[in-house]
Amino acid sequence: MAAANRDAFWAPSSKVNPDLARERESATFDVRELTHIIDGSPDRTKRRKELENLLYSEPVFRDVGRLSMERDEIYEQGVLKSIKLFEWSRKYKWDDDDFELASRLANHDISMSLQHAMFIPAIERLASDTQKAKWLPRALHYEMIGTYAQTELGHGTNLMELETTATFDPERNEFIMNSPTVTSMKWWPGALGKSSNTAIVLAQLIVKGKNHGLHPFLVPLRSMEDHTPLPGISVGDIGPKMALNCIDNGFLIMKNVRIPRENMFMKNAEVTRDGRFISRGVDKANYATMVLVRVKITRWAFESLSDGATTAVRYSVVRRQSSLKPGERELQVLDYQSQQYKVLPALAASYAFLMTNRSLHRLYDSVHADIMAGNTKLLAELHCQSSALKAYMSEVVVQLLELCRQACGGHGYLASSGIGLLCASSAPLVTVEGENSVLYQQAARYLMKQVAKAVVGDPVASGFQYLLTQSSSDRPDIRIQNLADCGNLDTLLQVYQRMAFSVVTGAARKLQMAIESGVEQHVAWNNNMVSLIQAARFYALHGIAKEAGYFLATPTLTPDQFELVRAAELQAMAKVRHDAVPLVDAFDLHDICLHSALGCYDGNVYERLYALAQTSSLNKTQVHPAYYKHIRGLVKDGQKQLRQQSKL
Numbered sequence: 222m223a224a225a226n227r228d229a230f231w232a233p234s235s236k237v238n239p240d241l242a243r244e245r246e247s248a249t250f251d252v253r254e255l256t257h258i259i260d261g262s263p264d265r266t267k268r269r270k271e272l273e274n275l276l277y278s279e280p281v282f283r284d285v286g287r288l289s290m291e292r293d294e295i296y297e298q299g300v301l302k303s304i305k306l307f308e309w310s311r312k313y314k315w316d317d318d319d320f321e322l323a324s325r326l327a328n329h330d331i332s333m334s335l336q337h338a339m340f341i342p343a344i345e346r347l348a349s350d351t352q353k354a355k356w357l358p359r360a361l362h363y364e365m366i367g368t369y370a371q372t373e374l375g376h377g378t379n380l381m382e383l384e385t386t387a388t389f390d391p392e393r394n395e396f397i398m399n400s401p402t403v404t405s406m407k408w409w410p411g412a413l414g415k416s417s418n419t420a421i422v423l424a425q426l427i428v429k430g431k432n433h434g435l436h437p438f439l440v441p442l443r444s445m446e447d448h449t450p451l452p453g454i455s456v457g458d459i460g461p462k463m464a465l466n467c468i469d470n471g472f473l474i475m476k477n478v479r480i481p482r483e484n485m486f487m488k489n490a491e492v493t494r495d496g497r498f499i500s501r502g503v504d505k506a507n508y509a510t511m512v513l514v515r516v517k518i519t520r521w522a523f524e525s526l527s528d529g530a531t532t533a534v535r536y537s538v539v540r541r542q543s544s545l546k547p548g549e550r551e552l553q554v555l556d557y558q559s560q561q562y563k564v565l566p567a568l569a570a571s572y573a574f575l576m577t578n579r580s581l582h583r584l585y586d587s588v589h590a591d592i593m594a595g596n597t598k599l600l601a602e603l604h605c606q607s608s609a610l611k612a613y614m615s616e617v618v619v620q621l622l623e624l625c626r627q628a629c630g631g632h633g634y635l636a637s638s639g640i641g642l643l644c645a646s647s648a649p650l651v652t653v654e655g656e657n658s659v660l661y662q663q664a665a666r667y668l669m670k671q672v673a674k675a676v677v678g679d680p681v682a683s684g685f686q687y688l689l690t691q692s693s694s695d696r697p698d699i700r701i702q703n704l705a706d707c708g709n710l711d712t713l714l715q716v717y718q719r720m721a722f723s724v725v726t727g728a729a730r731k732l733q734m735a736i737e738s739g740v741e742q743h744v745a746w747n748n749n750m751v752s753l754i755q756a757a758r759f760y761a762l763h764g765i766a767k768e769a770g771y772f773l774a775t776p777t778l779t780p781d782q783f784e785l786v787r788a789a790e791l792q793a794m795a796k797v798r799h800d801a802v803p804l805v806d807a808f809d810l811h812d813i814c815l816h817s818a819l820g821c822y823d824g825n826v827y828e829r830l831y832a833l834a835q836t837s838s839l840n841k842t843q844v845h846p847a848y849y850k851h852i853r854g855l856v857k858d859g860q861k862q863l864r865q866q867s868k869l
């Protein structure tokens with residue numbers, strides 16, 4: 222789309238859809254005040270606006286062209302956006318919060334997103350002080366452009382079986398990096414294919430023939446002069462994906478690549494000059510970067526879901542379709558109870574996920590500070606919480622975004638709705654940084670340990686006190702006798718704790734019985750995996766309604782109480798429906814960030830759909846070249862055959 226049209230497209234219109242305007246006039250709260258809470262403070266709102274002005278004054282961040290771009294153009298635009306953010310970050314000395322916020326305003330359409338998402342954080346967490354002094358300036362000034370290369374073609378989850386090797390050569394005081402098999406090539410790391418000149422490579426450390434397990438190594442990939450791959454390095458893009466195609470996820474094969482001994486990250490372990498292996502701190506400390514990204518993913522879950530909820534809610538009040546009573550005006554589709562049931566859980570979950578991410582981030586910051594000071598006591602609890610919440614929130618986001626798409630009817634299937642791209646770009650959140658089934662089990666593993674402690678009366682971790690309170694014989698009955706009781710958050714918390722206690726201890730009992738029956742531990746674990754994963758999952762009324770089985774099959778709710786919860790849920794939806802538009806307006810998403818013809822602030826959906834249709838590459842000419850090449854011949858032949866038939 223030409224620049225002038227592009228600017229016209231995004232300019233907010235003074236003409237606001239009347240239905241949308243009316244919804245805003247009837248807000249029952251101060252939207253701006255809620256925006257400040259969502260941003261974190263009035264100052265953070267102000268900061269966000271400053272960064273919006275900075276980014277959206279740049280053509281590359283305003284482009285609507287991405288709907289019909291070729292992959293190379295998408296990649297190059299993502300590189301350009303990355304470099305803009307890097308230049309501004311250096312020029313204005315952005316902190317991590319500013320960089321994360323700018324990245325979000327760019328929809329994470331950043332080819333070299335791993336530089337700040339993993340490469341720099343890994344150096345900060347896994348390098349010795351001497352290595353940090355050497356490598357951080359080169360990473361922060363973008364001489365080193367990096368990635369985090371752990372996953373291989375043959376293994377992603379099971380880190381113990383990763384095959385890349387780093388063999389110490391005492392003669393030359395070097396490590397020799399190798400990809401010994403086809404399945405050992407690194408596969409998937411972001412920005413590895415074409416952008417990065419350096420990688421943090423996770424490899425099995427071999428010293429004097431002994432394997433000392435997985436350790437991180439800094440491996441130069443490409444010349445700092447002309448970006449050509451260095452000797453022994455074979456690297457490239459793994460091909461187009463469902464979305465996130467600005468990112469050059471790549472492959473890496475190393476054949477006898479030599480790196481200095483000093484390139485092994487040495488905060489948690491080292492190999493001395495004379496070939497002695499020394500381990501420091503806990504061996505899982507090298508997994509610290511993965512824990513950080515899992516926490517980030519809970520933030521991305523909120524961002525994706527609030528985008529989807531904003532589009533679906535605004536479109537659902539603009540779209541009028543069918544009437545409840547013949548002859549009456551067509552209804553705003555959000556007035557259908559079924560539409561509320563599709564769309565409002567995404568709105569509710571957006572707010573719940575925002576608060577959950579903040580709570581998890583506080584835990585992370587506290588535990589990370591302890592770990593940096595050598596105290597790893599709470600690492601296991603952080604691992605459990607980050608694993609369970611990353612898994613649960615990414616799972617729910619994928620489900621609810623698809624419902625938001627369905628709620629937008631046919632137009633939700635258009636790229637210009639933005640919601641299809643949102644579904645596709647959020648889809649990998651259930652896989653990256655630990656596939657969900659695997660992470661749920663990590664949480665379940667920790668839960669089983671807490672149950673074992675609770676059973677013998679030992680103290681349990683702070684987040685699991687319900688295992689003690691719910692087990693006591695004098696625990697109070699669940700007080701749900703009317704609709705009002707269903708709005709009592711303490712009561713709802715008690716319901717969840719009661720159910721969780723039953724499901725978690727039930728899973729533990731099944732596991733224990735299997736083991737006591739003589740089944741080996743790992744077989745018993747696999748045979749009870751679904752129960753263990755369920756024990757690691759569970760939000761308020763909708764969560765109860767959606768998971769009815771667990772609340773009714775355990776001594777938690779009676780059928781009558783469950784019916785009260787269902788009625789309360791529908792009542793709550795009708796109430797939230799009244800404020801649905803102000804509640805999404807409070808996310809205060811700029812139209813460029815939302816990138817949706819259905820979700821734009823002014824609600825002029827039809828004009829924008831038509832305007833974006835003009836950008837379709839098929840509309841470059843009135844008659845497409847395919848007519849002259851193929852269709853014309855078909856029509857002429859048809860005419861010829863009809864003439865011949867008419868003569869018969």
Ligand SMILES: CC/C=C\C/C=C\C/C=C\CCCC(=O)SCCNC(=O)CCNC(=O)[C@H](O)C(C)(C)COP(=O)(O)OP(=O)(O)OC[C@H]1O[C@@H](n2cnc3c(N)ncnc32)[C@H](O)[C@@H]1OP(=O)(O)O
Nearest residue numbers: 329371377378379380381505508511521604653654655659
């Ligand atoms: C809007 C969207 C925009 C963009 C989004 C899309 C894409 C870009 C974003 C991000 C890029 C993604 C980057 C990656 O994916 S990097 C690769 C990530 N890979 C993984 O996460 C691998 C998953 N596998 C594992 O973590 C582990 O192998 C395991 C499955 C957890 C098993 O661990 P393992 O050591 O093999 O064996 P266990 O016996 O289960 O564990 C032993 C022991 O260690 C403890 N443990 C395990 N992991 C951790 C950890 N991270 N921190 C702390 N402790 C850990 C575990 O609890 C156990 O402890 P015990 O005391 O019980 O023995």
Ligand SMILES: Cc1cc2nc3c(=O)[nH]c(=O)nc-3n(C[C@H](O)[C@H](O)[C@H](O)COP(=O)(O)OP(=O)(O)OC[C@H]3O[C@@H](n4cnc5c(N)ncnc54)[C@H](O)[C@@H]3O)c2cc1C
Nearest residue numbers: 369370371372376377378409410411649653654655656658
């Ligand atoms: C968009 C994207 C970006 C990525 N970026 C990076 C990156 O920057 N760096 C990097 O190193 N990696 C990256 N990855 C790789 C990612 O971390 C892996 O895909 C992920 O760890 C899962 O590993 P896998 O794909 O090998 O699946 P596998 O581990 O082979 O699992 C396949 C399936 O088997 C099942 N399964 C496996 N193990 C278990 C188990 N123990 N219990 C129950 N079920 C199980 C699950 O259903 C799982 O989905 C990226 C992936 C994607 C999609």
